[in-house]
Amino acid sequence: MKAVLDGAKGYRRLIPSLTALVEFEAVARLRSFTNAATELGVTQAAVSRQVRLLEDLLGVRLFDRTHRNLTMTKEGEALFAVVSEAMGRIAGVFDRLSTGIEDEELVVGATAAFSHFRLMSSIGTLKRLNPNLRIRLITTMFTADLRHNEADAVVRYGNGNWSDGTSYLLFEEQVSAVCSPGWLKTNGTPETLAELMACPLIADDPTSEGWLTWEQWFRALGERPGRLNYGLLTSLYSDAVQAALDGQGIAMGWNRLLHDHLASGRLVRVTGATLPMSDAYYLVVPHGKTIRPTIKTLIELLRQDAGVG
Template sequence: MNITHLPLNAIRAFLVSAKHLNFTKAAVELCVTQAAVSQQVKMLESQLGVSLFIRQSRGLNLSEEGMMLLPVVQGAFDNLSEALDMLAQGIHREVVTVGVVGTFAVNWLLPRIADFQARYPLVDLRISTNNNTADPVAEGLDYLIRFGKGSWHATEATELFPAPFTVLCPPGIGQALASPRDVLNYTLLRSYQPDEWQLWLNEAKVAVPKAKLSAIVFDSSIAMIEAAIQGYGVALAPPVMFERLLMEEKLVQPFDLYLHKGSYWLTKLHAQKESQAQINFKQWLLACASEACSTSV
């Protein structure tokens, strides 16, 4: 149903009548006649094809359909009232929509969101998580935070920080890893590209036929790391994304040996113009990334 065809006065009459469960009291609040309120509600019911009230001799009760509709209508009117109040005061909110790699969203961005909200209370940040693939046009994204080399078609990319991969595992397994070759005694956990473990072992100068590398593959680094914590094997992941777990000693990094596969980037389409709210988010994010890099050195 096209809601633009529903009369606002009728929806308002329903809301106030549901509040009082009485057409007469609703009429007093709306400064119209009882008959007008009843007629507006009947018109709305006719257009919706349902009864919103159960009419009884002692008054009204909401029907199941009325109970379902009431919180939706109340919320819509509350939002409208808030927006009108803000406009009257010369205040308006802006929205910034960001697509984010899931690992980055949970482990890096989320702990910093409170700071952004404190600095920009009139900006609503909307976050959509993905596995490093998203369509900014189809999904209506202002920015896309992704992992890679920084080259995407028709896209402006600003580097946030590099995120090299290395072995992460629970302390019990870490104690048993005397050399990089020892990881082969455990199940290899990985996500993203199928050659990651082979490339890391090449960096470690451990010669192993690729066919002998068996692994459990995850579509999420978060799930992969949880499997490592539970003792299912050793993971290959960027430690910068799991600093909290390393500090809590749920994970350890046994080797100072890295596979450099790319960085995290803030990207947007070249053709897309930035609003002030978007610029504020971009500058805040870059400042956070710079601070994080300086404290980790």
């Protein structure tokens, strides 16, 4: 008992104000003293005083304040990463104890295309491994702001360097032109990229997924595309892929995403031209969320299902 009491005294000495930490976490997460005050039900001046108290105690600045912007210093980022994770774990235990629910819930965010082509099969396996696991999928953009997101983990496409969470590499990507075997048999294989430009191309809205366009793909491969022959334009990538499966033309094939279709032969690469991408897919766990065993298992399943490892 003595050791416990001495430890508690030590914590009080090192962390003299839990209120200050709570208010700091809200400011850091929301990037706003005003929004933090609203969330906590206190005045902006009270929040500012608590943050100043922390800064005085630590002897460092936690935020760089300008007239329009509020950004964390490297010291603030370090403190936020630890405080948000600790509070998330505490909140999770409180929620479990207060509700009496032992079943685990996992909230995962991803774009509609990633959910359709990669996530669903991994989720099914995860459920079989964890029968009591409740999974909730939410549709997000690849660049969704995790500070205002309820997800326990989200899939992002990019360089992996994001300040609002911890990133775990899933797999890298390369992009080819793909079509159905039937279309290729009927129309023949384009011998050059110039011939490919004249083929009926299926395009999707790249802004919805954060990906490149046909024009960018051709330029990256050393071609200067003129007027491309778009046979079909879609808003969603999944619709573009379905059109290619139906033999309506040539779609942009994100190879890892379409691993199952390519492996089964339902889709084939039109030419040998393939563009390796510098960005990759990551599973990002927001600061304040626990990196649970189920999340680690999901990472491994996503890698395996995309033909990695």
